[in-house]
Amino acid sequence: MHDSDPQRTEGPESTASNGVGDGGPADLSVAPASLPEAHSLCLEKLNVVAGDRCLLRDVDAVFPAAKITVIVGGSGAGKSVLLRLLAGLIPQNGDSIGWSGEIKLGGKSSGDKPADDSVTPVKPSVGIVFQQFALFDELTARENVQFAIDHRHRIGSGKVQSGRKPSWTAKQWLEHLGVPQRTSVTHLSGGQKQRLAIARTLAASPEVVLYDEPTSGLDAASGRLVAQLIRETQEEHHRTSVVVTHDYETLIPIADKVYLLDPQAERLVEIEKQRWAEIPQLMVPAQDSDGSAGAAVQPSWVERAVAPMLEATGGAIVAALRLPLDLVPIVPRHRWAARFTLHYARLVAGFSAWVYLMIAGLIIGFTATYFTFRFLPFRVYTQPLLIDELLASIGFALYRVLVPILATILVAARCGAAVAADVGVKQYGGQVDAMKTLGVSPRSYLLLPIVVAFVIGTPILEWLAFQCARSVSMVSFAMSFPDIGPHFWQLHFDRNLMTDGTWFSIGWKWVLLKNVVCGLGTATIAYYQGLAPKRSAGDVSRSITSTVLWTTLFVLVVHLVVALSEF
Numbered sequence: 021m022h023d024s025d026p027q028r029t030e031g032p033e034s035t036a037s038n039g040v041g042d043g044g045p046a047d048l049s050v051a052p053a054s055l056p057e058a059h060s061l062c063l064e065k066l067n068v069v070a071g072d073r074c075l076l077r078d079v080d081a082v083f084p085a086a087k088i089t090v091i092v093g094g095s096g097a098g099k100s101v102l103l104r105l106l107a108g109l110i111p112q113n114g115d116s117i118g119w120s121g122e123i124k125l126g127g128k129s130s131g132d133k134p135a136d137d138s139v140t141p142v143k144p145s146v147g148i149v150f151q152q153f154a155l156f157d158e159l160t161a162r163e164n165v166q167f168a169i170d171h172r173h174r175i176g177s178g179k180v181q182s183g184r185k186p187s188w189t190a191k192q193w194l195e196h197l198g199v200p201q202r203t204s205v206t207h208l209s210g211g212q213k214q215r216l217a218i219a220r221t222l223a224a225s226p227e228v229v230l231y232d233e234p235t236s237g238l239d240a241a242s243g244r245l246v247a248q249l250i251r252e253t254q255e256e257h258h259r260t261s262v263v264v265t266h267d268y269e270t271l272i273p274i275a276d277k278v279y280l281l282d283p284q285a286e287r288l289v290e291i292e293k294q295r296w297a298e299i300p301q302l303m304v305p306a307q308d309s310d311g312s313a314g315a316a317v318q319p320s321w322v323e324r325a326v327a328p329m330l331e332a333t334g335g336a337i338v339a340a341l342r343l344p345l346d347l348v349p350i351v352p353r354h355r356w357a358a359r360f361t362l363h364y365a366r367l368v369a370g371f372s373a374w375v376y377l378m379i380a381g382l383i384i385g386f387t388a389t390y391f392t393f394r395f396l397p398f399r400v401y402t403q404p405l406l407i408d409e410l411l412a413s414i415g416f417a418l419y420r421v422l423v424p425i426l427a428t429i430l431v432a433a434r435c436g437a438a439v440a441a442d443v444g445v446k447q448y449g450g451q452v453d454a455m456k457t458l459g460v461s462p463r464s465y466l467l468l469p470i471v472v473a474f475v476i477g478t479p480i481l482e483w484l485a486f487q488c489a490r491s492v493s494m495v496s497f498a499m500s501f502p503d504i505g506p507h508f509w510q511l512h513f514d515r516n517l518m519t520d521g522t523w524f525s526i527g528w529k530w531v532l533l534k535n536v537v538c539g540l541g542t543a544t545i546a547y548y549q550g551l552a553p554k555r556s557a558g559d560v561s562r563s564i565t566s567t568v569l570w571t572t573l574f575v576l577v578v579h580l581v582v583a584l585s586e587f
């Protein structure tokens with residue numbers, strides 16, 4: 021449940037132009053110049069099938085220009101699927117949802133039925149205010165809006181988009197909607213998050229604004245404030261607005277047109293204004309599928325056990341093959357690529373990762389040195405003969421094998437899990453969809469930054485672990501053999517690693533290769549696991565577990581293959 025926001029308690033009118041915010045007052049007397057003329061949105065012969073259920077069959081509908089259309093429907097009727105489809109988030113032949121028909125921009129008039137010749141065959145630019153807001157938690161309120169402004173030219177296509185001029189700044193949008201400027205998103209109240217989500221959507225200047233269950237989880241008073249805000253926003257900015265909801269009591273009063281999503285008739289039925297009072301009786305619950313949309317054959321237990329494994333393996337192979345293509349740096353804005361790279365660099369190689377890897381280095385450096393000499397057979401005789409050779413072997417093993425394996429496994433498990441969780445939450449919470457509605461591919465601001473963070477971060481963390489292992493090895497040796505001293509240790513520990521006194525020049529390419537390949541693989545696996553469709557928090561947690569399993573397996577295979585080639 022969202023808490024109602026104190027800034028709104030005195031009434032929705034207060035936010036329209038009161039300049040609330042931590043920045044100075046701005047001239048908010050005119051609507052932003054960049055908003056394109058409103059167009060109606062038309063559905064023609066739309067068919068939608070989700071799983072084995074037909075949600076819509078041969079549907080024609082018009083959402084009039086610069087008006088609010090409310091689509092009501094009971095639970096499971098297909099409102100969210102329809103909204104995601106309108107937002108361009110569902111491919112026509114998707115895995116579990118398929119659709120056919122046309123979604124077009126209609127004429128500019130506010131009449132319900134545009135003339136046929138005024139239908140514009142361009143992809144509409146659509147902004148969506150997500151039910152869970154889908155704000156970027158790692159950015160401030162102002163940065164969230166700035167992100168939309170910086171990518172606004174990327175949504176939609178063609179002629180309706182051209183000719184836009186610069187519009188309000190992020191600061192002006194936030195003042196307009198009464199959202200604090202520099203507060204971290206996580207510290208905003210539910211009401212402020214909702215207004216920020218609306219500000220971000222409008223700042224991208226879409227032709228059509230979609231609202232997904234905007235009053236869900238709100239008490240009646242807060243729900244009415246949100247409805248009022250949608251009405252005010254629509255009146256000021258003249259967007260074609262579509263609201264999907266089951267909360268007809270709160271949202272019907274702001275509607276210009278109402279459709280009922282009837283799951284039994286599989287249609288959008290327009291409800292005339294004089295019949296709006298009958299809507300509660302007209303809303304029927306969705307029924308279980310009769311299988312008419314495609315018979316679902318129950319898989320056998322063997323298929324259930326083997327299919328996910330094959331799917332995961334296939335997915336990993338496809339991802340590996342696709343990686344070079346996906347990494348082609350299509351970065352719409354370098355500034356934002358840098359911002360997200362910084363975010364993932366902190367996740368991968370932040371202070372806690374340093375502590376993690378330093379402790380691992382200390383443990384392996386100590387055990388490798390101390391126990392080698394401690395349990396030497398026939399110690400009294402063998403030690404004087406072997407001490408220098410053993411030190412050289414310890415140095416070699418730590419540098420070339422032990423520390424690289426330990427460090428890359430730890431990075432794969434710890435950092436892979438952290439990144440998979442971050443991307444998984446972005447997928448589940450709708451931030452990935454928010455990027456897509458702004459015309460931004462997640463590989464630009466997620467995959468590329470993640471790969472950069474791992475490919476640079478893994479060797480740095482491994483080097484840190486090795487320096488700790490090396491230091492503790494020297495201390496441990498010096499304490500075990502106080503009469504021999506650290507100079508002797510240094511002379512022999514580094515013997516197999518240096519040429520001409522250059523530090524660790526032998527085999528450094530192998531070490532770097534292992535680090536880079538492991539970093540690249542961990543980044544890719546974590547990204548694709550996180551990005552896989554998520555329908556519950558359980559899916560996010562499963563993707564984290566899979567990431568740990570697959571990345572550590574990948575790292576072990578890399579070390580095996582490199583060891584066979586290296587030695």
Ligand SMILES: Nc1ncnc2c1ncn2[C@@H]1O[C@H](COP(=O)(O)OP(=O)(O)OP(=O)(O)O)[C@@H](O)[C@H]1O
Nearest residue numbers: 070071073094095096097098099100101102116117
């Ligand atoms: N990705 C998917 N794959 C298969 N079926 C899906 C998918 N998403 C939704 N469905 C199915 O489509 C139907 C409509 O779901 P949708 O989430 O659109 O309902 P809704 O009207 O938004 O309901 P609610 O108000 O309860 O959220 C449901 O039967 C659901 O199981």
